Amino acid sequence: xxxxxxxxxxxxxxxxxxxxxxxxxxxxxxxxxxxxxxxxxxxxxxxxxxxxxxxxxxxxxxxxxxxxxxxxxxxxxxxxxxxxxxxxxxxxxxxxxxxxxxxxxxxxxxxxxxxxxxxxxxxxxxxxxxxxxxxxxxxxxxxxxxxxxxxxxxxxxxxxxxxxxxxxxxxxxxxxxxxxxxxxxxxxxxxxxxxxxxxxxxxxx
Numbered sequence: 713x714x715x716x717x718x719x720x721x722x723x724x725x726x727x728x729x730x731x732x733x734x735x736x737x738x739x740x741x742x743x744x745x746x747x748x749x750x751x752x753x754x755x756x757x758x759x760x761x762x763x764x765x766x767x768x769x770x771x772x773x774x775x776x777x778x779x780x781x782x783x784x785x786x787x788x789x790x791x792x793x794x795x796x797x798x799x800x801x802x803x804x805x806x807x808x809x810x811x812x813x814x815x816x817x818x819x820x821x822x823x824x825x826x827x828x829x830x831x832x833x834x835x836x837x838x839x840x841x842x843x844x845x846x847x848x849x850x851x852x853x854x855x856x857x858x859x860x861x862x863x864x865x866x867x868x869x870x871x872x873x874x875x876x877x878x879x880x881x882x883x884x885x886x887x888x889x890x891x892x893x894x895x896x897x898x899x900x901x902x903x904x905x906x907x908x909x910x911x912x913x914x915x916x917x
Contacts, residue, residue: 716785716833716866717748717771723779724770740766742890744780748834748866755881756870757912762887764870765838771868772836785833835867841876853879874912878902886912 722744726737756764769775841849884901886894
């Protein structure tokens with residue numbers, strides 16, 4: 713398995729206020745390290761404010777890290793019709809439609825298609841199914857699961873839904889207070905004695 717993403721010692725600290733307080737502001741992400749191989753989905757799971765979305769923004773450089781390094785491999789481009797077919801949409805029917813002519817589930821599928829169109833080695837998804845109704849969400853989760861093996865891409869998937877994470881993730885990275893508190897397979901997560909892992913499992917019922 714080749715490496716699509718390598719994150720080493722990643723950190724992000726808010727700038728200091730300059731009002732007599734500490735010159736270095738509050739750290740949002742501290743010393744986060746992981747790799748994602750091709751064909752692997754790393755789910756970043758965590759409570760609100762745990763640092764999972766900030767970590768994703770650091771990976772795609774929407775925020776500039778204050779510590780650590782992010783490495784992403786390069787890859788060729790793909791065409792839109794093939795991509796639309798991969799996410800369950802017919803290119804002849806949906807290729808020319810405007811967003812307002814699509815249902816919520818169809819818009820989510822097109823969003824995934826647009827992400828795939830450039831054929832990147834790595835896909836970054838921040839709660840992509842969070843705004844959908846329960847039925848559409850389950851349908852897209854099933855489609856995503858089928859895509860994982862077919863695409864052979866590295867993926868980082870952010871969610872606060874432990875059931876979704878355990879369903880879709882090859883590995884689970886549990887964020888807590890800006891740090892990676894746990895990194896392992898879904899089965900290892902279920903068996904873990906880590907208090908934060910136990911809290912998520914108890915919440916899932």
